[in-house]
């Protein structure tokens with residue numbers, strides 16, 4: 117058969133997808149497979165079996181990434197081109213997030229193996245540990261790329277102990293968490309990375325297009341901004357005498373949404389958690405700790421947004437006679453996808469007689485953003501119906517999953533140096 121006519125087997129893809137969807141299935145029709153939980157372990161065991169059934173070489177590393185290698189060279193230890201996503205999910209999430217990339221990656225390798233195609237580099241389908249951050253966001257991809265940082269920073273002994281116990285259950289025996297750093301691979305061992313994923317937003321779905329090539333993933337910074345006032349009796353303290361920390365926080369949050377929306381096109385802001393102390397209905401709040409995040413595709417603009425927010429917090433603290441403290445909790449830099457891999461995705465579409473892909477920036481975090489500074493990386497999106505994700509109602513049209521898997525197949529062959 118001509119390689120250009122190569123297609124994945126949609127029935128086999130569907131069977132895998134349905135099997136995986138049943139692991140951690142929830143009553144609402146979604147899945148819960150928190151990283152390192154029993155459900156995640158079951159999914160890992162299932163994946164390992166599928167890898168061996170497919171005739172691939174099973175591999176795992178010091179941080180629990182699970183992969184299957186299709187050996188094209190002398191040895192499975194030679195560099196490989198990675199394709200994959202994650203088996204874990206967030207709480208009561210959807211069946212497609214991560215699972216599409218895993219099942220499609222596996223199916224691509226099976227298809228290539230059956231066709232007897234030879235490529236200059238090994239292919240490796242990989243599931244990264246804890247993409248969703250049940251313990252630490254994108255733990256597996258950060259481990260593989262040597263960007264683990266300090267695993268114990270901002271964590272108490274109890275949390276670290278629980279983390280170690282959870283790792284132990286997966287078979288990762290870490291007397292010292294630092295053994296996980298051994299998962300790091302030298303860059304020359306990785307030939308590239310491709311990921312198929314649902315968009316998790318509604319832009320592609322609304323556009324009517326069926327496929328997008330991602331040009332970058334937004335950078336994201338999380339801040340803990342704490343407004344400090346003074347507790348006092350809510351009945352006897354006059355309004356003009358109050359130092360109400362929550363009032364300052366509330367004004368800041370409202371204004372932050374408005375200013376990011378109006379003054380920073382392409383920017384995002386969210387405040388998802390507030391902790392108020394003492395948290396008593398008839399006491400003026402003395403402390404309001406606001407956990408918020410900003411996102412932008414451009415690193416410099418993201419920096420400007422951060423400065424703007426901190427200035428805003430200072431302004432509202434002044435207005436309500438409060439003190440304010442800020443802590444930059446986490447920063448994920450913006451990442452750009454490789455032009456060469458994006459070209460491979462476009463060429464794959466052309467080769468399959470499909471329209472050229474939409475080009476989108478991802479506003480959700482992905483392992484691809486961790487891989488991007490490390491190796492040539494590309495990402496393919498298929499539409500999420502109504503943009504719903506991290507929800508049991510998350511859905512994609514099955515024909516789009518199959519289309520995405522075929523584009524993944526052809527893009528992978530091209531990116532890994534094969535000819536079509």
Ligand SMILES: [Zn+2]
Nearest residue numbers: 213214247313
């Ligand atoms: Zn995902």
